[in-house]
Amino acid sequence: MKPQDIIAGKSSLWIFGYGSLVWKPDFKYKRSKIGYIKGYKRRFWHGDNFHRGDDEMPGRVVTLIEEDDACTWGVAFEVTGSQVEESLKYLNVREAVRGGYLTQVVEFVPQGANQSPVQALVYIATPDNPIYLGPASTEEIAAQIAVCKGKSGHNIEYLLRLAEFMRVSCPDVDDPHLFSIEKAVLATIRPILLAG
Numbered sequence: 001m002k003p004q005d006i007i008a009g010k011s012s013l014w015i016f017g018y019g020s021l022v023w024k025p026d027f028k029y030k031r032s033k034i035g036y037i038k039g040y041k042r043r044f045w046h047g048d049n050f051h052r053g054d055d056e057m058p059g060r061v062v063t064l065i066e067e068d069d070a071c072t073w074g075v076a077f078e079v080t081g082s083q084v085e086e087s088l089k090y091l092n093v094r095e096a097v098r099g100g101y102l103t104q105v106v107e108f109v110p111q112g113a114n115q116s117p118v119q120a121l122v123y124i125a126t127p128d129n130p131i132y133l134g135p136a137s138t139e140e141i142a143a144q145i146a147v148c149k150g151k152s153g154h155n156i157e158y159l160l161r162l163a164e165f166m167r168v169s170c171p172d173v174d175d176p177h178l179f180s181i182e183k184a185v186l187a188t189i190r191p192i193l194l195a196g
C-alpha cells in the first residue's frame, strides 16, 4: 500500500513514531499505543542540520533500516477527523522538509493481548538523502551527538529521551545500538560535568 492510499480521504489514520515522535509528537491525536513494527532496525544513521545540528556540525538522529528479522518499538498515534490533515501538514514540515524523511506504510503491532495489527504511516530517511550519514562506530556516533545542537535543542537530549522512553515504556526490550551510544555519550560528558 502506498502512503497516498492510506491517507486518501481517511477519517482515521495511524502514525508510527520511533524517534523524537515517541516523546514529542507535537500534534493532536485521539489515542496512542505502544508497540512495534517488523522488518526494520532503528539506527542513529541520519544526519540532522536543523533540529539537533547545523550545516557545520550536523547531529545524528534515528531512521529505520530494512532487516528481515529485526523489529523496532515505538508509539503509534491515531489521528481522526481534522487531526488527519493537521498532523500530516505539521509532520510534512518537521519530518520531510526539515528532516529529509519520506513516508512509508508499515504494519504496526500494538503490545498486549487481543490487539490487532494496523497499517501505519512512518517517516523514514533513506540512504539517498543528502544528509544521510550512514553507519559509524558507537564511539564516533557518541562523539558527534555529544557536541551537536540545533533549533530544537541538544542532540544529547534527543538520545537520552529516546533511551528513557524505551526503559520506561518498553522495559523488556533490549536495544543494544541505542543503549551503547547512550553509555558512550554519558562516559564522554561525565568528566566534563563533574569537573565544573
Ligand SMILES: N[C@@H](CCC(=O)N[C@@H](CS)C(=O)NCC(=O)O)C(=O)O
Residues within 6 Å of the ligand: 016, 017, 018, 019, 020, 021, 022, 024, 047, 048, 051, 052, 061, 062, 063, 094, 095, 098, 099, 100, 101, 122, 123, 124, 152, 158
Ligand atoms: N521519523 C522518526 C524520527 C523523527 C525525528 O526524530 N525527526 C527529527 C527530524 S530530523 C525531529 O523531528 N526532531 C525534532 C526534535 O529533535 O525535537 C520518528 O518517527 O520519530
